[in-house]
Amino acid sequence: MIYGVISDVHSNLEALSAVLSHLEDFEVDGWICCGDIVGYGPDPNACLDRIRALKNLSVICGNHDLAVIERLELDWFNQYARAAVLWTRGTLSAENRVFLEGLTARLETPDFTLAHGTPRNPVEEYLLSPLQFRDNVPLVNKWPLFVGHSHMPLLFRFADGDPEKVDSRFLDDTEETLPKISGGGMAPAALNPGSVGQPRDQDNRAACGLYDSSKGTFRVFRVPYDIAGVQAKIRAAGLPEYLALRLAFGQ
Numbered sequence: 001m002i003y004g005v006i007s008d009v010h011s012n013l014e015a016l017s018a019v020l021s022h023l024e025d026f027e028v029d030g031w032i033c034c035g036d037i038v039g040y041g042p043d044p045n046a047c048l049d050r051i052r053a054l055k056n057l058s059v060i061c062g063n064h065d066l067a068v069i070e071r072l073e074l075d076w077f078n079q080y081a082r083a084a085v086l087w088t089r090g091t092l093s094a095e096n097r098v099f100l101e102g103l104t105a106r107l108e109t110p111d112f113t114l115a116h117g118t119p120r121n122p123v124e125e126y127l128l129s130p131l132q133f134r135d136n137v138p139l140v141n142k143w144p145l146f147v148g149h150s151h152m153p154l155l156f157r158f159a160d161g162d163p164e165k166v167d168s169r170f171l172d173d174t175e176e177t178l179p180k181i182s183g184g185g186m187a188p189a190a191l192n193p194g195s196v197g198q199p200r201d202q203d204n205r206a207a208c209g210l211y212d213s214s215k216g217t218f219r220v221f222r223v224p225y226d227i228a229g230v231q232a233k234i235r236a237a238g239l240p241e242y243l244a245l246r247l248a249f250g251q
């Protein structure tokens with residue numbers, strides 16, 4: 001199976017459309033979405049409509065999705081994120097609200113595991129360090145683990161199969177061959193495809209990933225999109241100016 005992997009779309013329809021059309025060229029059999037579909041950006045309903053229509057979709061919610069449906073305290077967020085959560089609450093359709101209410105922040109399928117942040121704390125913890133990866137390994141049954149939340153394309157795996165040595169890296173568009181256990185199943189590896197709608201690694205192109213479960217490979221792609229168009233929509237919606245500016249800087 002070939003999966004298109006997306007995360008942290010954040011209501012950015014132009015970025016979402018760009019990555020979906022890029023990934024569709026690979027004859028994707030199914031889709032993985034690691035949460036934070038809404039928040040920050042100006043098109044929550046259009047993004048949810050596109051994502052809900054994806055075939056064989058495995059999807060979880062993130063902290064912004066939960067805040068929009070009033071299941072996470074606003075104190076958790078900075079002033080810009082909070083303003084966007086409040087704006088999104090007033091914009092979200094009843095149908096899309098019901099969809100978000102049906103999502104969990106962690107999901108295990110026969111082919112992989114999803115957690116927005118980490119398996120240990122899927123709503124709040126950012127998976128950024130080798131130690132965090134090691135601590136979360138016992139909590140996962142089905143590898144690989146796909147995460148989002150940090151908005152950065154990242155890989156964690158054990159180096160040379162040694163559970164004391166973790167290989168952790170930013171991912172560019174090189175195809176990674178993921179580790180396997182002796183019986184042929186997938187060994188521990190955590191993958192973040194980066195953020196579709198608000199990249200934070202100083203590269204302002206939308207990020208996404210492609211997972212081939214038969215070959216055991218994962219590859220990140222960066223896709224240019226109409227940033228100025230999204231910035232104009234953010235301003236027209238009355239969302240904070242900072243949310244428009246940061247898109248151009250990829251931060």
Ligand code: ZN
Nearest residue numbers: 008036062149
């Ligand atoms: Zn996010």
